[in-house]
Amino acid sequence: MTNTTHQGIREAIRARIVAGEWQLGELIPGEVEFAEEFGCSRTTVNRALQALAEEGIVERKRKGGTRVRPLPSPQAQFRIPVIREQVESRGREYGHRIVLRELRDPPGEMRTRLQIGSGRKAAYMESLHLAGKHPFAFERRWVNLATVPGFAEADLSELSANEWLIRTVPFSRGEVGLTATSADARLAAMLEVEPGEALFTMERTTWFEDRAVTAITLYYARGYRLEFGI
Structure with missing residues (x-):
C-alpha cells in the first residue's frame, strides 16, 4: 500500500x-x-x-x-545512447550482467572529475551488456552519490544503470571522448576478443546543472559502429 x-x-x-x-x-x-x-x-x-x-x-x-x-535540446545532436535500444535496433535480444558493484574511494583524477570531496565514497560498477548470448559492450561507471543518492539502493536486476540514470536523472551538459583502447587480458575475456585487439571506446561525463552525475567508460565489442546526427 x-x-x-x-x-x-x-x-x-x-x-x-x-x-x-x-x-x-x-x-x-x-x-x-x-x-x-x-x-x-x-x-x-x-x-x-x-x-x-x-x-x-x-x-x-x-x-x-x-x-x-x-531530453534537453543539446541532446538532439548527441543523445546519450540507451544500450538496450542499440542492441534491439540490430534485431538482437538485450541482456545485461552486473560484474561488480560496490562503494569505493575514487582515485584522485576521478574524484576531481566528479567533484567528490575527500573522504567520501562513490558508487562503482562494472557491467557487461549482451546482444543475445554475445558481448556487446563492457562498462565501467562511477556515480556521484551526492547528486544521485538513490543510486546506491537502486534495483538494477532488470534495468541497467545506463537506462536507470537516463530515466531518473536529467542532465544539463556532458563531455564525450572517443578513442581506441588496446584490450588487456580482462577486457579481452569480457568481450571475447584477442588480447591487444583495438576496441572502440567511449568516455562520458554528465552533469545536472553544476553537479556531476556520472563518469563512464564503455568498451565495445568487435564490429560496433557509432552513428549520430550533427
Whole structure:
C-alpha cells in the first residue's frame, strides 16, 4: 500500500517514471487523477509533483499539465545512447550482467572529475551488456552519490544503470571522448576478443546543472559502429 504522505506519493510516482510507465516528454496524470488514485488531497499531490519538478524529473506548466522531463535540446545532436535500444535496433535480444558493484574511494583524477570531496565514497560498477548470448559492450561507471543518492539502493536486476540514470536523472551538459583502447587480458575475456585487439571506446561525463552525475567508460565489442546526427 502506498504511503499517502507527499513524500510517499513522490516516491511512488518516481518509481513509475523509472519503470518507463511514461516516456520522456509524455504528459502524466493530473492532480485530480492522482488524488483519486492515492486517496489523498490535491494539495498533497501538488507537493509531491512540485518536489519532483525541483529535482528536475518532471516539468510543470500552468494549464499545460505535468510531463516527464524531456531530453534537453543539446541532446538532439548527441543523445546519450540507451544500450538496450542499440542492441534491439540490430534485431538482437538485450541482456545485461552486473560484474561488480560496490562503494569505493575514487582515485584522485576521478574524484576531481566528479567533484567528490575527500573522504567520501562513490558508487562503482562494472557491467557487461549482451546482444543475445554475445558481448556487446563492457562498462565501467562511477556515480556521484551526492547528486544521485538513490543510486546506491537502486534495483538494477532488470534495468541497467545506463537506462536507470537516463530515466531518473536529467542532465544539463556532458563531455564525450572517443578513442581506441588496446584490450588487456580482462577486457579481452569480457568481450571475447584477442588480447591487444583495438576496441572502440567511449568516455562520458554528465552533469545536472553544476553537479556531476556520472563518469563512464564503455568498451565495445568487435564490429560496433557509432552513428549520430550533427
